[in-house]
Amino acid sequence: MPPHTPELLLPxxxxxxxxxxxxxxxxxxxxxxxxxxLRARNNEFRLEQIGIGIxxxxxxxxxxxxxxNLLPHNDKVRTYLRDIEPVIxxxxxxxxxxxxxxxxxxxxxxxxxxIHLSVQANTTNTAAVKFWQRMGVARIILSxxxxxxxxxxxxxxxxxxxxxxxxxxxxxxxxxxxxxxSGYFNRRDPNQGTCTNACRWSYATHSAGVDGNxxxxxxxxxxxxxGEGSGDGGGSSAGHGCGSDHSAHGAATAQPIAWLDAAxxxxxxxxxxxxxxxxxxxNSKDLRAVEHVARLTAIGVDSLKVEGRTKSLYYVARTxxxxxxxxxxxxxxRPFDPSLLHDLEGLSNRGYTAGLLEQRxxxxxxxxxxxxxxxxxxxxxxxxxxxxxxxxxxETKNHFAVGDLIEVIHPSGNTTLRLxxxxxxxxxxxxxxxGHPVRVWIALPERYAGALLARxxxxxx
Numbered sequence: 275m276p277p278h279t280p281e282l283l284l285p286x287x288x289x290x291x292x293x294x295x296x297x298x299x300x301x302x303x304x305x306x307x308x309x310x311x312l313r314a315r316n317n318e319f320r321l322e323q324i325g326i327g328i329x330x331x332x333x334x335x336x337x338x339x340x341x342x343n344l345l346p347h348n349d350k351v352r353t354y355l356r357d358i359e360p361v362i363x364x365x366x367x368x369x370x371x372x373x374x375x376x377x378x379x380x381x382x383x384x385x386x387x388x389i390h391l392s393v394q395a396n397t398t399n400t401a402a403v404k405f406w407q408r409m410g411v412a413r414i415i416l417s418x419x420x421x422x423x424x425x426x427x428x429x430x431x432x433x434x435x436x437x438x439x440x441x442x443x444x445x446x447x448x449x450x451x452x453x454x455x456s457g458y459f460n461r462r463d464p465n466q467g468t469c470t471n472a473c474r475w476s477y478a479t480h481s482a483g484v485d486g487n488x489x490x491x492x493x494x495x496x497x498x499x500x501g502e503g504s505g506d507g508g509g510s511s512a513g514h515g516c517g518s519d520h521s522a523h524g525a526a527t528a529q530p531i532a533w534l535d536a537a538x539x540x541x542x543x544x545x546x547x548x549x550x551x552x553x554x555x556x557n558s559k560d561l562r563a564v565e566h567v568a569r570l571t572a573i574g575v576d577s578l579k580v581e582g583r584t585k586s587l588y589y590v591a592r593t594x595x596x597x598x599x600x601x602x603x604x605x606x607x608r609p610f611d612p613s614l615l616h617d618l619e620g621l622s623n624r625g626y627t628a629g630l631l632e633q634r635x636x637x638x639x640x641x642x643x644x645x646x647x648x649x650x651x652x653x654x655x656x657x658x659x660x661x662x663x664x665x666x667x668x669e670t671k672n673h674f675a676v677g678d679l680i681e682v683i684h685p686s687g688n689t690t691l692r693l694x695x696x697x698x699x700x701x702x703x704x705x706x707x708x709g710h711p712v713r714v715w716i717a718l719p720e721r722y723a724g725a726l727l728a729r730x731x732x733x734x735x
Contacts, residue, residue, distance in 0.1 A: 277605045280570065281577040283339075283438065284594050287584055288318035292327050294591045296336050297685045297724070299598025303331070304370060305583070306341030309357065310350065312394065312469075317583065321360060328364045337367040343392035345373050355379060362387055368412065381410050388412040393440065393450045398424075400431040407435050413576065414438065418450050422566060422631050426573045436576040441567065442593055442618075443581020445558040445629055447473045455556070473556035474624075562626035564596060564614050568604040588654035588671075588726055589621055591683060620652035620681075620728055652681060652728040656707070658718065665697070666718035666725075668707070674729045675706045682718070684725040 284295035286303040295303050305319045305327060306312075319327070324340060331338035340361055344350065354376055358369075362384055369387060371377050372394035380387060390413040391397060391406050398417045406414060413436035416425060425439060455472035462468035561581070563570075570578060578601065580593045596614050603611060618626070656668040674680065674693070681690045696704040697715040707714045718725075 277607075278571060278574055279605050280575050280601060281337075282594065282597055282601055283577050283579040284590055285443075285580060285583040285585065286319075286327065286590075289323055289327060289330075291587050291590045292338075293330070294587050295594050296331070296334055298591045298594035299685075300336070300594045302337035302339060302367065302577075303327075304339040304341050304579075306343075306370075307357070307361065310344045310346070310354065311341040312343055324361060324366075325364045328366055331367075332365075339368045339370055339390065340366040341370040341392070342376070343370050343372040343394045344376075345394065346376065351375060355383060370415070374409075377409065377411070385410070390436075390438065391415060393417060396449045400428050403428055403432045403435055403437075407432070412436060415440075415579065418445065418561070419630050421633065422569055422573070425570070425575065425631075429574050433574075438577035438579055439570060439575050440561060440581055441563040441570070441578045441597065443561055443585075445561050445627075447556045447558055473558065475557075557624060559625040559627040560623045561629045562615075562618060562623075563628050563631055564600050564618065565610055566628060566631055567597065567600040568610060571601065571604040586654060586671075587657070588683075588728070591726055592617065592621055595683070595685075595688075616651065619650040620730075623650075650731075652730045654726065655680070655729045656714075656727040658722055658725040658727065659713075661718055661720045661723045664717055664719070665715045666722065668714050668716055668727065670707045670710055670712045670714060672709050672729070673707065674727075676704070679730040679732055681728045681730050682722050682725050683728060684722050686721065690730065
């Protein structure tokens with residue numbers, strides 16, 4: 275009997291990212307209509323793009339899943355069957371859904387359509403898996419709040435149900451997708467696909483005066499951290515919360531009331547306990563479980579999933595390449611390659627954690643220092659648009675220069691070279707390529723057409 279090989283499932287926020295995912299090793303992608311998925315922003319997929327994506331996937335022998343995991347109010351329930359019907363006519367390989375009512379409606383109308391239960395449904399136990407199996411669901415995307423041992427127990431208890439596990443990407447501070455901060459501060463509801471990532475903001479304490487019942491209070495000011503957390507909502511609200519007789523840093527308090535001031539341009543307030551010095555108190559590190567792929571493969575998990583439909587083309591290509599290698603090594607019985615950890619440091623991240631897959635001290639899950647994503651090893655600097663006569667046309671994404679160490683990332687394999695020469699549009703020599711959207715030319719063999727370029731950070735001399 276051949277060894278079990280899990281599916282590698284990558285995000286697709288655009289057709290280009292979908293193609294990169296397949297080129298670099300993905301077996302399947304997931305994309306969604308903005309109105310009914312949790313990525314209403316930065317999502318290229320409309321009906322036409324979904325049709326193109328499904329057709330291209332099937333032509334390549336790959337799978338294409340349509341995400342439809344909104345938790346809808348009645349106005350969207352009313353239009354749902356009308357809007358999903360043309361999508362189903364395109365024959366996606368499955369719908370990823372969370373709401374029981376919408377699942378019921380689809381099962382009644384199109385019983386032949388496979389349904390994968392979204393992580394948004396937060397399935398954490400065997401009984402819930404069996405319940406959804408009775409409802410006709412084909413696959414369960416397990417909650418991120420499970421340990422490896424719990425995943426294994428569910429696999430043993432439910433051997434005939436497909437299960438899927440997240441192995442890489444952003445983590446929520448609450449049960450997946452259930453955070454209310456964005457809706458409270460900016461009137462942009464995460465459950466409706468418009469999260470502003472308020473958990474990434476910086477919160478700093480300020481004096482707030484005296485409350486008649488609790489004594490002196492403090493205020494916490496919040497500022498957006500990384501662009502992806504900036505909101506466009508407005509309005510303000512205030513509330514009083516419960517106090518405590520101590521802070522997280524051990525300083526005695528008199529049950530103070532504190533205020534959370536939302537990031538510009540909104541100016542909303544919410545009550546919270548003063549926590550001494552300000553910090554990114556809700557900012558989770560990013561999930562990275564590449565070192566656990568062998569265990570998940572041995573458990574018999576059917577699909578390993580990467581989060582990030584709003585991430586870059588470089589992110590999709592790099593994660594697909596790394597996790598493809600990890601899966602192939604696990605199936606072949608080869609030991610884990612530590613260089614895969616090194617490769618993932620080239621992606622912007624908030625620090626990495628294996629999340630709740632392994633038991634660790636609580637502070638290991640959080641990044642209290644910064645809400646910004648940072649590159650530890652390399653930076654995405656360009657895409658190879660064409661190669662002719664030994665010169666590659668590069669669409670730049672970030673600054674790089676002659677003399678830099680450049681990693682060429684390609685489905686056929688990666689290589690690293692020292693950039694010796696560069697030309698401008700008129701053939702003139704260039705020393706520096708500015709950031710997007712400049713076009714430059716560098717010497718590169720034709721076999722690297724379609725490659726991505728990353729500038730490798732070198733230690734200071």
